[in-house]
Amino acid sequence: xxxxxxxxxxxxxEPVGFMVNVEGERIKSLDLDVSYNHRxxxxxxxxxxxxxxxxxxxxxxxxxSHAHATNFSKGIEELMNLEIPKRAAYIRLIVAELERIHxxxxxxxxxxxxxxxxxxxxxxxxxRELVQDLLEIISGNRVNYAINCLGGVxxxxxxxxxxxxxxxLKKLGERAVYYTKLATTEETMVDxxxxxxxxxxxxxxSLGSVGPTAxxxxxxxxxxxxxxxxxxxxxxxxxxxANNCDVLGRTIVRAGELAQSIEMTKWALENLPPGEIKxxxxxxxxxxxxxxxxxxxxxxxxxxxxxNNTDKAERFGVRTPTMANWPSVVxxxxxxxxxxxxxxxxxxxxxxxxxxxxxxxxxxxxxxxxWNWDELRNYSIRWYRENKGIYWGD
Amino acid sequence: MTDENxxxxxxxxxxxxxAVEVTAPRRKRMIISATPETYRDVIKYxxxxxxxxxxxxxxxxxNRTNFEVVYHFWSDRNGMFTVKVALPHDKPAIGTITDIVxxxxxxxxEVHDLFGIEFPGHPDMRRxxxxxxxxxxxxxxxxxxxxxxxxxxxxxxxxxxxxxxx
Numbered sequence: 267x268x269x270x271x272x273x274x275x276x277x278x279x280e281p282v283g284f285m286v287n288v289e290g291e292r293i294k295s296l297d298l299d300v301s302y303n304h305r306x307x308x309x310x311x312x313x314x315x316x317x318x319x320x321x322x323x324x325x326x327x328x329x330x331s332h333a334h335a336t337n338f339s340k341g342i343e344e345l346m347n348l349e350i351p352k353r354a355a356y357i358r359l360i361v362a363e364l365e366r367i368h369x370x371x372x373x374x375x376x377x378x379x380x381x382x383x384x385x386x387x388x389x390x391x392x393x394r395e396l397v398q399d400l401l402e403i404i405s406g407n408r409v410n411y412a413i414n415c416l417g418g419v420x421x422x423x424x425x426x427x428x429x430x431x432x433x434x435l436k437k438l439g440e441r442a443v444y445y446t447k448l449a450t451t452e453e454t455m456v457d458x459x460x461x462x463x464x465x466x467x468x469x470x471x472s473l474g475s476v477g478p479t480a481x482x483x484x485x486x487x488x489x490x491x492x493x494x495x496x497x498x499x500x501x502x503x504x505x506x507x508a509n510n511c512d513v514l515g516r517t518i519v520r521a522g523e524l525a526q527s528i529e530m531t532k533w534a535l536e537n538l539p540p541g542e543i544k545x546x547x548x549x550x551x552x553x554x555x556x557x558x559x560x561x562x563x564x565x566x567x568x569x570x571x572x573x574n575n576t577d578k579a580e581r582f583g584v585r586t587p588t589m590a591n592w593p594s595v596v597x598x599x600x601x602x603x604x605x606x607x608x609x610x611x612x613x614x615x616x617x618x619x620x621x622x623x624x625x626x627x628x629x630x631x632x633x634x635x636x637w638n639w640d641e642l643r644n645y646s647i648r649w650y651r652e653n654k655g656i657y658w659g660d
Numbered sequence: 661m662t663d664e665n666x667x668x669x670x671x672x673x674x675x676x677x678x679a680v681e682v683t684a685p686r687r688k689r690m691i692i693s694a695t696p697e698t699y700r701d702v703i704k705y706x707x708x709x710x711x712x713x714x715x716x717x718x719x720x721x722x723n724r725t726n727f728e729v730v731y732h733f734w735s736d737r738n739g740m741f742t743v744k745v746a747l748p749h750d751k752p753a754i755g756t757i758t759d760i761v762x763x764x765x766x767x768x769x770e771v772h773d774l775f776g777i778e779f780p781g782h783p784d785m786r787r788x789x790x791x792x793x794x795x796x797x798x799x800x801x802x803x804x805x806x807x808x809x810x811x812x813x814x815x816x817x818x819x820x821x822x823x824x825x826x
Contacts, residue, residue: 304789308774309800471713474763487714492736493688557689557732557740559716568716568732585717585767592766 284607291603296596300589311582316342316416316551319579324410326584329372332358332365333562334569334584335414340495341558341571342416345551352539354418355496360431361404361413362496362560363531367438368397369563370520370527373612374445377517380608381458382647382657386448393441396434403427418544428535435535439528446521449514458656459514463598463610466511473593477565478523479613481507482515489561503530513613550577562587605649608642663687667710667738674709678702688739696754699745703731703757706743711735715763720775722803727752727777753778774801790814 285297307326311319324335336358343350371394378386398408404427405411405420413419449455465475470483480487488505490498506522508515551573558569565587574580598610651657665684671692672682678701680693694702706712712733721728731743747754756779757764768779769788776799779785787794793814799805807813 300788304791306800472762474715487736493739554685555691556685557716557742559740566716566734570717570719570730570732572721581719581721583717583719583721585719589766590717590763593763 286604286607288604291605293599293602293604293607296599298592298596300592308582308584311579313578315577316547316579319582320414320416321412324412324414327586328409329369330365330562330564330567331410332361332413333560333567335412336362336496337558337560337562337567337569338571338582339414339416340560341556341569342551342573343547344556344558345554345571345573346416346548348417348545348547350418351542351545352497353422353541354543356534356538357419357421357423357543358414359496359498359501360423360531360534361401361411363527363534364397364401364404365411366527366563367524367531368394368401370524371397373520373563374449374517374524377513377609377612380612380643380646381455382643382650383455389441390445393438396438400431400434403430415544417547418542420544422543423535423538428538431535432532435528435532439525439532442521442524442528446518446525449517449521454656456514457654458650459512459517459609460510461512461514462606463513463595463602463613464511465594465598467509469597470511470594473597474590475565475594476587476590477561477563478516478519479565479591479594481505481519482513482517483511484509484515487566489559489566493559495560497534501530501533513609516613550575564588565590603649604642605646608646665690665739671710675702675705678705689742690739691742691744693744693746696745696747699731699743700755700757700760702743703733703760706733706735706741707760710738710741712738712741715761715767716740718757718764718767718771720771720777720801722775722801724803725749727775729754729771729777731757747777751778752776753780755779756781758782773799775799776802 285299286293287295287297307322310322314322320335320338323338324331326334371390375387375390375394378384378390401411402408404423405413413421465479465483467484470480470485475483475485484507486505486507489495490503491505503526506519506526508518510518553573553575555570555572558571560567567587568585570581570583571579572581595611598613599607602610647657663686665687668682668684668690671690672679675682675692678694678698680695682690682692684690692702712735714734716732716734718729718731721730726749727747729745729747733741733743735741745754752775754777756768758768759781765782765784766788768782769785771777772779772782772785773788773790776797790800791814793812795811795813
């Protein structure tokens with residue numbers, strides 16, 4: 267049977283289609299379609315020189331743009347055998363952690379919204395503004411910061427900025443404590459999130475989950491600690507894990523990481539080494555290959571770069587954390603309720619900014635219908651209100 | 661970046677003739693060239709003896725004279741192991757590893773989609789990233805691929821007669 271999936275809205279960042287096979291309320295199997303937004307960036311990079319590529323790569327993702335740019339520049343620098351100045355490594359780290367903070371705040375808000383807890387959404391997005399302002403002061407941009415350049419960073423930090431940043435971070439630190447408490451003790455939230463989207467430890471390992479999704483299932487891995495880059499070997503931090511193996515676990519991990527990242531940024535700002543911020547890179551890279559990894563807000567990001575003695579890459583391959591986490595969404599949803607789809611999908615923090623169409627097939631009546639994300643979200647909130655009595659009011 | 665990988669000698673000795681070449685560019689990085697006959701043994705060895713539980717990604721490379729499939733395995737203790745397998749340029753194919761590494765399921769689809777490398781034994785080989793209307797035998801990451809203006813690559817057909825790619 268052919269199932270129609272509606273046309274996508276062109277403004278979407280990452281549209282993804284689901285084909286859900288249901289029996290009554292239970293999900294029997296799930297198929298996903300990520301083909302709506304292939305932009306051919308890997309091919310594009312092969313045709314541009316390293317400096318032009320950096321601009322292109324920064325635009326792979328709007329939320330973790332710095333992670334992509336950092337990963338690419340550190341890969342190319344490794345190929346060129348170029349060590350960047352220490353101060354530059356610290357500034358890259360500061361921006362990377364600020365990016366993680368704003369990304370996790372964004373996620374907590376989105377998760378709150380998906381389960382009908384809009385107050386949380388308003389709170390976290392207000393706090394997120396502080397981080398966005400800070401990033402704007404540091405780099406000049408609110409998104410796509412473009413702070414990286416080959417051989418270092420583009421802008422330096424001055425005393426005034428550092429003082430302002432420390433001020434903002436103090437406020438954010440207080441809020442992070444509150445959210446951690448909320449995620450772990452607020453009864454309604456715990457009820458709504460625990461046991462949903464089960465991903466056992468063994469499955470998380472074998473399906474190759476990364477980032478908070480893996481750590482929420484007890485997999486103790488973090489690129490920042492296990493394969494240190496920039497200045498992560500020097501900055502003290504703890505890797506947060508949770509053994510809940512469900513959406514609650516992923517929430518606890520993200521809330522904990524918020525607090526850690528705030529502390530790390532503070533430490534880096536206070537211990538910023540003096541010196542220059544940029545070294546002149548050579549024009550081309552000798553032939554070779556490099557696997558560059560970094561811990562993006564959503565998990566391990568891998569770039570595979572092959573050079574051929576010119577100023578262009580021979581091959582540039584990207585594996586984003588969202589890609590690695592799709593199999594765990596399928597695992598987490600099989601056997602669950604339709605009402606759990608929004609939060610389980612949101613729990614891996616896909617770059618799913620707006621909406622995505624979902625087709626439902628009832629296996630008995632062969633009936634199919636299409637829901638958009640809002641309809642699905644409303645159904646989910648209604649279902650939990652009627653069946654579990656969980657509701658945050660009108 | 662000049663620091664050495666302490667595991668290099670061990671891996672070299674254990675793999676023996678199964679590996680064509682083993683090099684270590686730096687600590688926590690190792691590159692193993694294998695053949696289509698031995699790559700499964702190498703991957704099993706990495707899983708059992710080197711603690712590589714995580715497949716970071718597998719990717720394709722077009723070297724113009726041949727194709728390469730490149731597997732990146734991560735172990736918390738021993739770092740990143742890259743297994744490279746060279747394949748002939750016409751009709752490249754290599755058996756699936758989804759039976760021993762379930763995480764490979766989407767990555768193999770991606771490589772098949774963009775490079776046209778076959779993975780016999782894969783349970784669900786459909787296009788992954790390109791849209792359904794993309795011409796069947798075209799794989800855009802091949803070096804010799806060029807867009808054919810006359811063909812339709814999906815997206816919206818423009819009303820003026822010319823067809824644009826979405």
